[in-house]
Every structure is written in structure tokens, then in C-alpha cells.
Amino acid sequence: MALFPLTSNVEGDFVLQLLPVDTENTMDEVSAAAAYHSVGRRVKARPGHILRVRKQGATEPLPRTMTVAQAGFKPTECIEIIWEKAS
Amino acid sequence: MALLNRMDWYDLARTTNWTPTYVKEEELFPPQLAGDFGIPMEKWESYDEPYKQTYPEYVKVQREKDAGAYSVKAALERSEIFEKSDPGWLSVMKAHYGAIARGEYAAATAEARMMRFSKAPGMRNMATMGCMDEIRHGQIQLYFPHEHVSKDRQFDWAFKAYSTNEWGMIASRHFFDDIMMTRDAISVGIMLTFAFETGFTNMQFLGLAADAAEAGDHTFASLISSVQTDESRHAQIGGPLLQILIENGKKDEAQRRVDVSFWRAWKLFSVLTGPMMDYYTPLEHRKQSFKEFMQEWIVSQFERAIEDLGLSKPWYWDKFLADLDTQHHGMHLGVWYWRPTVWWNPAAGVTPAERDWLEQKYPGWNDTWGQCWDVIIDNLVEGNMAATYPETLPMICNMSNLPINYTPGNGWDVRDYPLEYNGRLYHFSSEVDRWVFEQEPERYAGHMSLVDRFLAGQIQPMDLNGALAYMGLAPGECGDDAHGYKWVEIYKQLRKKAG
Numbered sequence: 001m002a003l004f005p006l007t008s009n010v011e012g013d014f015v016l017q018l019l020p021v022d023t024e025n026t027m028d029e030v031s032a033a034a035a036y037h038s039v040g041r042r043v044k045a046r047p048g049h050i051l052r053v054r055k056q057g058a059t060e061p062l063p064r065t066m067t068v069a070q071a072g073f074k075p076t077e078c079i080e081i082i083w084e085k086a087s
Numbered sequence: 088m089a090l091l092n093r094m095d096w097y098d099l100a101r102t103t104n105w106t107p108t109y110v111k112e113e114e115l116f117p118p119q120l121a122g123d124f125g126i127p128m129e130k131w132e133s134y135d136e137p138y139k140q141t142y143p144e145y146v147k148v149q150r151e152k153d154a155g156a157y158s159v160k161a162a163l164e165r166s167e168i169f170e171k172s173d174p175g176w177l178s179v180m181k182a183h184y185g186a187i188a189r190g191e192y193a194a195a196t197a198e199a200r201m202m203r204f205s206k207a208p209g210m211r212n213m214a215t216m217g218c219m220d221e222i223r224h225g226q227i228q229l230y231f232p233h234e235h236v237s238k239d240r241q242f243d244w245a246f247k248a249y250s251t252n253e254w255g256m257i258a259s260r261h262f263f264d265d266i267m268m269t270r271d272a273i274s275v276g277i278m279l280t281f282a283f284e285t286g287f288t289n290m291q292f293l294g295l296a297a298d299a300a301e302a303g304d305h306t307f308a309s310l311i312s313s314v315q316t317d318e319s320r321h322a323q324i325g326g327p328l329l330q331i332l333i334e335n336g337k338k339d340e341a342q343r344r345v346d347v348s349f350w351r352a353w354k355l356f357s358v359l360t361g362p363m364m365d366y367y368t369p370l371e372h373r374k375q376s377f378k379e380f381m382q383e384w385i386v387s388q389f390e391r392a393i394e395d396l397g398l399s400k401p402w403y404w405d406k407f408l409a410d411l412d413t414q415h416h417g418m419h420l421g422v423w424y425w426r427p428t429v430w431w432n433p434a435a436g437v438t439p440a441e442r443d444w445l446e447q448k449y450p451g452w453n454d455t456w457g458q459c460w461d462v463i464i465d466n467l468v469e470g471n472m473a474a475t476y477p478e479t480l481p482m483i484c485n486m487s488n489l490p491i492n493y494t495p496g497n498g499w500d501v502r503d504y505p506l507e508y509n510g511r512l513y514h515f516s517s518e519v520d521r522w523v524f525e526q527e528p529e530r531y532a533g534h535m536s537l538v539d540r541f542l543a544g545q546i547q548p549m550d551l552n553g554a555l556a557y558m559g560l561a562p563g564e565c566g567d568d569a570h571g572y573k574w575v576e577i578y579k580q581l582r583k584k585a586g
Contacts, residue, residue: 005542007482007503007514014417014459014495016482016503016514018538037479041466042424042459042495056503074512076542078482078503 122273281325361415366436
């Protein structure tokens, strides 16, 4: 367990933000942490949607239970937090 | 006694090059300070300044300019501009003085380097006057705001800002240190006088003067117009210099310096002047939009200037033109949202009437930046103030040192432009900022952005209070909404009506 800095880019927001997470956080926990700084502040919540994490430029999101350590991010790497219709 | 006409003796009098015998040429003009472009001394003597002025003429004209600006100030001191102005306009003044005044003093050092180390005698003469210009600009822009310091501590930042680690000042110093404090005399001539002053000071000092006059602030209007008359003279140092470089096969080196400086200046103006013109200046006093000013004062004039000289438009010109529609809206939104971290009170500028104006000037504004403002306004209307303040830092570009932002909402295109260099991951707000870094990576690699400093533990405690202390923002100086959120009442009424 260790504090790990990422850069979050939440879909619909205007700015990249510093996002401190833990290496053991899952992608769902990462997206929730990113949402805290964007959704309800400058981005409207989207009912019926969840937020998924993907690497910048990737088309597919990372598995929801994957941890930060498993994802192999570099410190301060920019991740995209994307809305996805809840199934 | 009959006096010779100036043009009968000017060229001879300022031909002050000689052949050194006690020292070598490179000792008289060390390459690090003079510029090492491999151009022989005699070529520099062909430098033909377009604006020829002698010292007695300079003193006479400058005295009149000072007398004019100071007289207007003295005459209007009882006009209660501080008490009567819209708070948004006061914010324009505070932001301007803090960002500009002591940078002018720094520019005097840069002009002094050209004055001493340029190999072109005509350039040295122009830079002598340019140096005195910049001292005047520093002094006058510290003196004018001083009358307001006792009424409002934020005006003290006219002097204070340049010595602090406030984020905007880190960005400003990074730019000015790059283009004028750490370059040789030739590069300063290109990057400061040609790319920055020819390109941009018209915008800050004439465009804004038009808004000031409309807002009834004739003191500020006459001050900054007076400053610009000097800028437009000494900005011409760069033109003949570029001609010599191009004639001697150094076009690529010259072009690169223009491209670097112009882009970096644009970024700074997008956070400083853009919000002032499109959000802080009261709606009824806006002469033109920021984009329209940019197109008139910068795009057309600068395009003509570079083409006249035989240079090319910067390679990123299309991207720059596209940015005129977008970049400063995000900068403004960021400054307002992180408002405790600036030394002025940002005016939100998003009442329904102002939004109509923004939509008209920037079609699609409501569908993009407006989407973010909708959420902020909802929170303000509902009294959820906590959600209108930040709890983390924005990611900062390692070139502009400004928050990395682009278009939000339905036009969302925000992204990072990363670069790994010597094992460190750098972040940039555009491919152009990254390109600037790549031109001279060792020049920039060691600098730490505010976020880098935060992560390195230099900001303690690691929260907003720690950040404010690190930035030197004392109580009474931190920014808040310029109008004390009174504008939110309009939305409350609208909601009531809508039921």
C-alpha cells in the first residue's frame, strides 16, 4: 500500500487534476475518487451511468477490479474517466 | 549658433563600434551575452533602426508623456474611481499591476543587456532608450496603484506579486525568465521585442485602454496608453535585427525563437487578458471580444510583420487561430474555481445577459463551458458553497506553468500531452508546449511546476492552507467572487419563476 499520484481527466470536465490514490485501489475506487473532484462541481451527474477508467488514448476501459499497482501506471500518468451506461 | 539637423549627424554619432586592441572581440562581446550566430562584426553595423531618436529628443518626449499621465491621475484623484468602479473592473487593475509592474523592471535588465552586448550600434542606441522606458514603466505602474493600497490589500500585489510563488507568477516568471532574462542580446531582441512586444503588448496596453476608457477609468487608460507609446518604439529593435539574421543565413534560428516566444506569450495572455476582456469588464463597457481584439491587434498585424521580414508564420498558426475561440474560457473558469489562489477577485461574468453575449461571440459556449458553469450555478443557488471550491490542484503544464485545460461539456477534448525525458514524466497542455520543451530540453528540464513542488513535499501542510501560505497569500489578499455572488440572485429569481 502506498500513496500514488495520478492525473485525472473526467469526461465533460475542463481541466486535468491531481488525483492522489493508493496502489491497492481498484479502478472503481479510482473513478470514484476522480468523480469527487469533478462530478457535482463542474460536471453533471449522469443517472444510469457509471464511470470507468481507461488509459489516455485507449478505447477500452480497464477492468473494474484491477488495482492501480496491476495497471502499471507511471506516477502522475493521465487517466481518462469515462461515462458508461450501467448494464 | 546654427545646429545641424538630426539626420545630418545621427548615423555618425551612433556609429560607436571600434576595433579593440587591448582585448579580443569575444572578450568585449562574450558569446553567451552577445549571441553567437557566427555573423562578422561589420555585418552588424548595417543595422538600420526604423525609429531614430536622439537622447535630447527622448528626454523631451518622455517628460511630456509623464507630465500627461501624472496630470490625468492628479486631476482625477477625487473622482473616486475605486469606490465607483464595478468590482470586475477593479480586478482588471489588480491583475494587471501585479502581473506587469515589476516585470517591467526586469525588462529593463533585458534591454540593458542589448544596450551593452549587442554588436549593432543602432540597436544599442535603441536599447538604451528601451531600458529607460522599462524603468519608467516599472515606476509608474507601481506609483499609480499605490493610492489604493490603504483601501484594499490586493493592490499591494502590484509590488508583491513578482517575488511570490503564487501560481500565476510562477508562470509569468518562467516565461519572462526564458525570453528575456536568460538569453543573449540577439535572442532577447527577437523574443522580447519582436515576438512579445510587437505581437502582444498592443493587446494589453491599447486594447485594454479602450475598455478602460469605456469603463470611465481615464487614469488607467491614459497610463497604459502612455506605456504603449514607448513599447511601440522599442518593439522595433527586433525588425532590423531579424533582417540581418535572415540575410546571413540564420533564418531557421530566428524563426525558432519567434515561434517559441510567440506561443509562450499567447498562453500567458490567454489567462491574463482573456478573462479581463470577456468576463471582468462590465458587459456594457466591452468594446470588442478578446477574440476580436486578438484578431485585429495581433493576428493581422503580426502576420504582416513576419511576412514583411521574410519569415514564415509559426508552424502552429492554425492551432493558434483555433485556440482564440477556446483557451481563455477554460483559463477563466479555472481562475474563478481556484479563486482563493489569486490576488484579485475574479468576476464570474456569467449572468444570463453575459452568457448571451458569450454565445454570440463564441457560438457553442453554452454547450461547452456553459455546461460546467451550470453545475457551479446550481450549487451557488442551492447554497452548496463547498462544492464551488477546489479540494485538489489542477495539473500544471511543464511549459506554460498554467493549468492544463481545453474544451469541456459536449465538446470535451481535454487531454494531456506527456513526454518522458531522463526518467521524468512531464505534462504539457498542447503539442506546441511540448515542442517548445523539445527544442532545448536541458534548458527547461530542471524546473518544477507547482504540482511537482507539491509532490516533492515543498508545500506543507499539503492542503489549501499550505498552498496559500506557499503562494504568499495572506488573509485579506486571497481572491473571492468579485461581486460577492450577488449575480446569483438573478438565477434564484429565475428558478422561483420557473417554479
